Amino acid sequence: MGMGPMMMLLGPGQDRPLELVKATPQQRADIRRIAGAARDDLRAARQDGRPRQEAMVAAWTADRVDAAALEAERARMAARRDVAGKRMVQAMVDIGAVLQADQRRLLAEHWSRRGGHRRAELMDFDDVHAQALAD
16 A cells, blocks of 8 residues: 555545544544644645746756756755655554554555556556557
8 A cells, every 4th residue: 555545534535434444533533633734744845846846947948958956956856755755654653543453454455445446447548558659
């Protein structure tokens, strides 16, 4: 299970997975608090993403490609993604401490089934795309 499904608990659709695991009112309140704090932190970290992208485009479209500037921006973007990933993991840990083991397993099974279905669709698309390229 990747962090993608965890976004369900951080976003507006968090009620459905909490209903699935029959979360108690206290668990729901705790998870909403944890998710809200994580959302706020991730939103703040995302704020400087656009200037990073613009700086990369500027370095690439200059009269001479500025390799050092591109590498510096790439490193900044990677560091920003790392911070966001660490924050997501902390949210997973915190939410995991609120839920019981059987509730976590039920969510993981649910997410695995949903993700597996989507992966199969993507693989079919990739096969069609690959065939079109071969023609």
